[in-house]
Structures are given as structure tokens and as C-alpha cells.
């Protein structure tokens with residue numbers, strides 16, 4: 454068994470950043486990654502049209518000014534291959550690969566209370582002993598795979614957007630189905646529509662979307678951003694969502710309709726995802742939200758030629774952005790093509806798969822390829838996949854049986870020295886996740902440094918504090934419209950999943966203040982111990998067994 458300081462699970466953006474930071478502190482660190490290569494979601498989500506919906510300059514690491522200056526983004530919203538190239542560049546530039554063990558899935562982590570150390574075991578039986586277990590497994594990495602009657606009889610290819618195959622998928626002359634109209638389905642639709650003989654998009658819930666307004670990055674823009682990159686980063690850190698947009702402090706209801714439409718029109722052409730920030734109360738007040746929703750509904754409707762299709766595709770019935778909207782490049786326009794068909798699952802649900810395709814309540818569709826763009830077991834799917842056993846044999850799955858419980862999103866009572874990166878209870882998917890990753894890792898690294906400096910071997914969340922934090926997370930969510938509809942924010946994406954609000958909706962800046970206050974008060978809400986709590990019990994156990 455290899456004895457080290459920290460085992461990090463996952464070699465995506467968060468895992469690499471944690472490795473860089475902890476190694477820089479002199480820690481011996483190993484990253485375990487189940488996939489064949491690094492990159493996390495950006496390795497797996499290689500579907501056609503995949504790109505980031507946060508601007509490239511902001512969806513990148515800020516820890517190295519040299520890296521910032523030398524990397525040249527080619528587009529305002531980077532494609533998946535470009536982001537994966539960036540991740541690989543970072544790994545090479547900072548010599549990270551030597552501590553990453555690929556093709557290695559964590560099976561279990563068991564806390565040794567007497568030693569204050571985790572024993573991590575991989576599915577192939579290798580073991581590591583580490584003081585810290587860092588869960589950097591991503592929030593959207595465990596795919597949700599439907600299991601329709603007859604599915605295994607289908608003779609064509611079934612692919613999930615979130616584990617895209619490494620072989621080339623050809624569409625020319627083929628009949629393709631896409632099931633699901635979240636960001637993944639909406640991004641791939643126009644790209645596949647251009648190539649496939651026929652494309653059928655199966656829609657259950659029509660989704661809001663704002664145009665990406667993507668464009669190549671000019672040399673002039675690149676120089677401008679790089680000349681003042683620190684200011685741009687600070688603006689992101691101090692914005693509510695990490696996107697760098699200055700929040701409009703006005704209410705959507707306090708301005709005349711014509712002025713509001715002018716603001717929305719400008720946001721529509723430039724802001725992408727930031728449209729939701731055009732007025733401060735779009736996600737706080739239903740009447741304010743209605744003004745944005747109506748504007749978007751009109752915009753979407755205006756690009757769909759067929760009135761019947763328009764009725765089905767224009768989103769309604771839930772507030773704009775209460776479920777994650779998409780940022781698209783020609784999704785709705787794709788339905789004007791002769792080779793693209795919409796299958797409305799609310800009207801005609803899928804009854805079964807057949808060897809040749811899919812039978813819905815109204816007809817039989819024949820396909821060569823079926824793509825599930827059905828999303829993920831969000832926030833908790835990947836954290837709960839391995840067996841994580843804390844104090845007294847309690848597993849994290851048992852502890853979270855009624856929903857995730859954390860102190861500030863970073864630690865869990867009963868699971869000492871386990872650090873969670875951008876998991877439930879933190880701004881996570883309600884923020885530019887790159888900003889959240891860096892802020893959380895730096896805070897946790899400071900905690901580790903504090904422990905070293907003060908001869909502390911064990912930190913652990915206090916049960917009272919985590920109860921209060923979960924209540925606060927839910928209280929903040931109740932102030933918003935997020936709880937007014939079903940979504941993966943509140944556990945509704947998986948039948949039987951606890952229905953609690955997962956991310957922290959109080960914003961990145963507010964969250965940072967809370968973390969900093971906690972540190973300033975000697976890590977209030979956490980117990981810091983100079984000797985493991987379980988040491989005495991461990992002594993007794995070893996005495997009894999000798």
C-alpha cells in the first residue's frame with residue numbers, strides 16, 4: 454500500500470487544480486482517474502457541437518498569469534476539443550501527469566479512526582493510505598441511462614452524450630434519434646441535422662435557450678483581455694455567478710416595457726447565459742421572470758416556420774432559468790429543415806424499442822443511431838458511487854439517504870479529512886464552475902496549511918453546523934424560483950432521489966465571504982484535533998485484540 458498525503462478522485466478541471474495546489478505545498482499526492490485519459494466531463498462529453506457556454510477567457514484557470522498569457526483561445530465559446538487541448542496543455546506545462554493514475558476507479562475509501570487516515574482501494578485491488586481524501590468527481594459525470602422495454606433488441610447503435618464513444622460516428626445517409634432536449638441535445642441537434650439523412654428529436658420538456666452569439670476571438674480582443682486579465686478575473690470573482698456580468702440592480706418591473714425590451718434585445722444578442730442577469734429579480738420574482746420568459750418565447754417563436762411545431766417547441770409552463778437553460782447555435786432553426794422531425798413525448802410517449810427503432814404511442818420510427826441526451830444523476834451520483842465509509846462504519850450513502858448534508862459544501866460530519874470540491878451545498882452548477890473550483894480548492898489548501906502549522910491531524914464538520922448550513926442553503930433557494938419547478942437542482946431528474954435543493958444559490962461572492970469568515974474564526978463549524986478522536990478507541994481495540 455502506498456502511503457501518501459492526499460488521494461484526489463478525478464482528473465478533470467477540479468482534480469488537476471487540487472493536484473497543482475497540494476503538490477505546490479510539498480504534499481505527496483496521487484490522482485485516481487477511471488477514464489483512459491484526463492479531462493473529466495470534457496473528455497467524455499465529446500458529442501458533436503459540444504462547447505462551453507461560459508466565455509473561454511473566464512472558463513479557464515486563473516492561478517498562473519504565464520498560462521493566461523500564453524494560451525490563445527480561438528472562439529468566444531470554446532469547443533470541447535479545444536477545451537480538452539487546454540486541459541492537456543495545463544497537465545504537460547505543470548508536469549501533472551506523473552501523479553495521475555489513469556484507468557483506475559476508486560471502489561472504496563474507509564476511514565481509520567485511530568490513525569486519522571483514509572484507505573482508498575481501486576476496483577483492481579490497489580490501495581493507498583492518505584491523510585486526505587479529495588472528491589473532485591464532478592457534478593455531471595454519472596450518466597442517466599433510460600432502460601426502455603426492448604432496448605437491448607435494438608440492432609443499431611445506442612450512444613449517451615455523456616460517454617461519447619472514441620470511434621468516429623458517421624451520420625451521412627443514416628437515420629438518427631436524439632432523446633432529450635437539455636443543453637447536450639440542443640447543442641448537437643443543428644450539427645447532426647446538417648449531416649444525417651433524417652433526424653428525430655424526442656422532446657419531453659421544451660427548454661429555454663438563448664443564442665450563443667459565438668464568434669472567433671480576434672487578435673485585438675485577445676490583446677485587450679490579456680492586457681488587463683487580473684481585472685477581468687476580479688470582476689468574475691465578485692459577480693454573483695462568476696460570469697463577470699455586472700448585475701443590473703433594477704427590477705424588471707420598475708422600467709417601462711419599451712426600455713425593458715431594449716435591455717432584453719441587447720442581452721439576447723450578447724449575453725448568452727447572462728441573460729438571466731439582465732434584471733436582478735428575474736430569478737426571484739415570477740412577474741419579473743414572466744417579462745423575460747415572454748420576450749424569449751417571442752424570439753424563439755419567430756425563427757420557427759411551422760405554427761404547429763412552434764407551439765410544441767416554444768417553452769412554457771416553468772419560469773425561465775429555473776431549470777438550466779441552454780445557450781444554443783441554431784437549435785430551433787434546425788426544425789425548419791426537411792430532414793428534421795420533432796417527436797413530442799408528452800403527446801406520444803415511447804412505448805418500446807424494437808430491433809429497428811422506437812415505437813411511440815402514435816407510430817414506429819426506424820433508426821440507425823439512437824442518442825440518449827438524457828442527462829446525469831447530478832451532484833451526488835458520482836460521489837455516492839464508491840463506498841465511502843466514515844466513522845463507526847457509517848457510509849456516505851447512509852448519511853445522505855435523505856439528501857446531501859455538508860458543512861459549507863466542503864466537509865461532512867463523520868467523514869473527517871474528506872474534502873469535497875464543487876459538490877452539493879456550494880455554488881457549483883449555479884456558478885461559473887471554474888471560479889468555484891479555484892476558490893474552494895484554495896480555501897481548502899489554506900485549511901490544510903493551517904492544520905500543518907498547528908499540528909492538527911484531523912478536521913471534521915460539526916453536526917450542528919452542517920444542519921444549519923443545509924437549512925441556510927434551502928432558505929436561500931426558497932427566496933428564488935428554483936424550487937417552483939422540477940429540475941436536477943432539486944433532485945427531480947432521478948425517480949426516488951431525495952427532493953432537496955442541491956447547490957448554494959447565494960452566489961460566489963457571498964459564499965466566499967462565508968468561507969473566509971469561517972477561516973477567520975478558526976474554522977468555525979469544524980472541529981480541529983491535534984490527535985485523532987478515534988485514537989483512544991483504537992488503542993482499546995488493539996489492546997482487546999492482542
Ligand code: N01
Nearest residue numbers: 504505506599633634635636637638657658777826827828
Ligand atoms: O442533460 P439535462 P444535458 N425520456 O438533464 C430529457 C451541462 N452542460 O446533458 O426535462 C425522455 O439538462 C429531459 O427531459 P425532462 C449543463 O449544466 C453544459 O442536456 O426531464 N427524455 C431533458 O430534456 C446542463 O444543464 C454544456 O422532461 C428524457 C434531457 O433529457 C447539464 O450539463 C453542454 C428522459 C436531459 O437534460 C446537463 O445537460 C451540455 C427520458 N427517460 C451540458 N430522461 C455547456 O455548454 C431525461 N430526458 C457547458
